[in-house]
Amino acid sequence: MAASLTQQTKECIFKTCLFCNLFHKTIATRSMNIKRSHISATVQKEVQPEWQGVIGLEIHAQIKTLSKLFSGAATIYDANTNTQVAFFDAALPGTLPVLNQKCVQAGVMTALALGCDINLVSKFDRKHYFYADMPAGYQITQYRKPLAVNGRMTYMFQCSHNNKIERRSAQILQIQLEQDSGKSLHDPAVGYSLIDLNRAGIGLMEIVTAPDFTSGDDAASFVKDLRDILIDIGACDGKMAEGSLRVDANISVHRPGEPLGIRSEVKNINSFRNIRLAVDYEIRRQIQLLESGEQVVNETRSFDIQDGETVTMREKEKVLDYRFLPEPNLPPLVIHKDRSSVKSSQNVVVLEEVKSVLKELPDEKRKRLETKYNISLKNSVILVRANLAELFEKLVEHHSCDPAAASSVLRNSYAPFLDKAKLNSTDRPISDDGLAEIINIYGRGEISETSLGILLREKSENIHLSCKEIMDKNNLCILNDELLINAAIDDVCERNPKAVKAYKKGKTNQLEILSTKVKKKLDGKVASGKLYQLVKEKLQK
């Protein structure tokens, strides 16, 4: 009971975020408590809190292979129009599909990464509908017996409003292989529609989730982590802007305990931000409809990026019967458990071999970092996402760095430093020894967070200098003299009497504002924790 209540409260708070995006932006620097109280006020006044969004996703991930799913044509993005088209891709009569085993391999790899049960025998079906950029009049997909089913993926839920991170998981219903379509370019000025078949027939994995998500942030967080996994295992390049990863969201709302509501489908969402915006908009729209006594229509909608709205594409009732037919030109797709059942000449996918090349997945890595080194979830998330986990482990294991100090330096200082210097996580501008020394200096409290950035930069530029030399030269040693610090605090408080007054009236966020001013005055050479403590003491006097 308690657990479900907490869950419900959480969802309420979260959902209400949808209704006051702007408001949240303005209070982003305030403390958590204020946010909460304000939100609940909004909830009581404007919204029935019990509506809950229910979202299921269909993700189309283009498989990163040199050639298409059933033909030898290349898959280069942005190539000249109709230059990557095999006869089969143009559906010329008499051409037949030949399955690209590399695509199967990527599909199996993905299925394993998402914890799916792999169907050792799966089948292809034709899904019929007329569309100018689909030359055969049907798409070859896996409808009745997909490649894989019943998986589960752990992901890091991240709230876009309060940076809250939480480990969640969603059920994967199935993964199927299918063909991408071509592209139609409409020129209303001359009344022409032009067809580019470069994309037609590129391999797609359609990853279908259960309706396990509750909000735009939730759905976007999932896709973000899914994308990381797909890139990590090399199954998809994840370039959403190029359409390599596209998301369809099935969205409905209901009151918990009641049956699921009628859903609408928002098609082809192509960025994390748009996933969040489109889903949240659609939830809001559906709630408004239901609250005003209207019905949600089962329809397909698209997300208008300019207006931030979803708009009707077509009503579901008008959608054609797809008249699925087993693809007669392809034998069943067989995945072999091991080599023993494979004739040497066959070009096939062997489960054991795919498993053996599957690397540690992001969440496995995060979990290991958390339990082995006792670092926080947030730190593990950032280390893994920034691809610094390996470096972290090396520093702790081989250079005896303190895990807490190492994760803090890597996450807060080293990652931004790499970013700023436009370097990759694999670049090593500072030797591991040098980095270990810096972490140890920080761990001993000899340098502030602000000065760390300067030390990292200087060290990378002056390899021959020791850390001590750099710190002396640039005067980076931490300021521990409380007299000096307090003098600076007094000075700042005198100059900002309004802020002090506000704090005393309960506006606790003024603590951070005043501390920042003090820190600036001291050239950042003071430890944040210590500074906050001293400022607080001063204000509470």
Next chain:
Amino acid sequence: MKSITLKEAVLQLKKGLTTAQEICIACQQRLHKTNKLNMFVTETTSGELQKQIQSSNKAYIEGAAKPLEGIPIAFKDNFCTKGVRTTCGSKMLQNYIPPYDATMVTKCKQAGGIVMGKTNMDEFAMGSGSLDSCHGPVINPWNLVVSPHIHSELSQNSPAESDDTASLNEPDWYISGGSSGGSAAAVAAGACLAAFGSDTGGSTRNPASYCGVVGFKPTYGLLSRHGLIPLVNSMDVPGILTKTVEDSALVLNSVAGHDILDSTTFTEAYTPFIIKEDLDLSKVHIGIPKEFHAPSLSEEVLMLWRKTADMFEKAGAKVSQVSMPHAQLCIICYHVLCCCEVASNFSRYDGIEFGLRDGSEESTEELYAGSRHKGFNGVVRGRILAGNFFLLKKNYTKFFLKAQKVRRLISNDFRQVFSTGVNLLLTPTTLTDAPLHSWFSKQDNRTRCEEQDIFTTPANMAGVPAMSLPLGLSRQGLPLSLQLIGPHFSESLLLSAAHWLEKDAKFSHLDLDFLEFSDKSFRRA
């Protein structure tokens, strides 16, 4: 050059008794003499033909001749030929020029074969009369010898340009059968030494039976379908039409085997099929399926069937009656499955990338509807409509799935029979000898297909090899044929038994050599 067989031609070419030039030109002349039979849709241009002939001549001189070197071969107009129009007998593809060769064409060329041209057929291979073509009907070459009264008419009137010309006022004639009527007629008439047809429900064996040639449908998956414009993918098999069984084996061995472009071809390494001259018939068990005794089977075919069974028995073979209880469901089951795949396969003909585009460009739907309405004949449109109906979500289980189950039962009948020691089945190919055009066109395409294909369709359902071979003449002087069916990949035995039968039957092939001696008409000298 008389009615020479492919095997004889190869021998003579090897011995230097003739040249590729002589053989091809003789065939070309015959083709021109029989132009009125409307067997060819597209003839290889003289320039291209000469190029191929030169290359074959060179190969013989250099001793580098391949198995079909210099042999004129025709292809049904549903095999894609690079740079050569491929119409499928349809307005939809009337101006369609494929950019690639079908694997059968490639393999024939690689084996030294010379492509004579593309042969006429029922539109998209839907038919059993070769009457439903946008190029007009194919006329059975046996008309030239059995009904002399129409020869002069034929020589004066152009063949019909559309399929509704069969008015009773016109001279009547025997049809070629279909849908590979052009290919069967071309081989019978001597316009080529071998031809490719396609066989989905009997489209190679049926016209072979009516035109008095050997029509062979190998095991599904033995010959590549790449570049064969599909009717029903799960049943289509390239068919081989030749004068003799030995010729059939020669062609088969030149084109069989795995093709990476057709994932349904058999992947095992392929070993050539060999005709055993000394076939020990005492080790062969021939089954006579009792269900094939159709009420409408003609007396003459029945007699031939009995006589042939007796011949086998006398030669030491074990002959026994077998039962294939589901064979009678074949036609209706075939109809459902065929329509379903047709509905799907024909979705690509929308006039966008290729084919006829004739409709309002105001909307995509109108453009599709216009092009498809004008491009397809009523038979094709009817099958598309039925197929889409069968595939509707609410009908899928009731029709498609049920038909697939019945197909499995039919297939199991074969398995069952062959597992009891039966090696081959002997059945009729068609109910009668070639029907008259006036009689055939009294009923619609669908009725005729259902009636004409009853003996041939079961082999397509099961994917087993089947061969029709001419064994005698009817009272009217038209060919009568029977069919041998074997288990999957039993081509060697099937060919050997057929060869034995053929030797015994001494069928007298159509001889049109008189045409070359008479410039005035088709009349026998």
